Amino acid sequence: MTITPSILAQLPLPDIDAVVFYKRDEIITDLICCDVKAAGRVWTFHEEEKGWEDLIxxxxVLPDFRTDWYEAVVKPPFAASETIAFNRR
Structure with a gap:
């Protein structure tokens, strides 16, 4: 999937309840993923998708978004390292 402006438009910031980053072990490398929970749905994205930087x-701009999420997720290698970057609750 490509993360396009039309996809982002389906994720209005006031509707986002949580953003969680984590890694998937891809045997040789880790794949950084992001789950966005909004309006009762979970959208899953990963760093190899075109538009990843636009998503980030x-x-x-979400209030109190954890800007150090990347450092928290990448270490240690091959560990899940789930990191909540935003939680509206």
């Missing part, structure tokens, strides 16, 4: 820029 878009989400980063």
């Amino acid at each position: 820029t878009y989400l980063a």
Whole structure:
């Protein structure tokens, strides 16, 4: 999937309840993923999708968004390292 402006438009910032980053072990490398919970639905994205940087820029304006999420997720290698970057509750 490509993360396009029309996909982001389906994720209005006031409707986002949570953003969670984690890694999937891909045997040789880790794949950084992001689950966005909004309006009763979970949208899953990963770093190899075109538009990933646009998604991160878009989400980063959420109030109290955890800007150090990347450092928290990447270490240690091959561990899940689930990190909640935003939780509206």
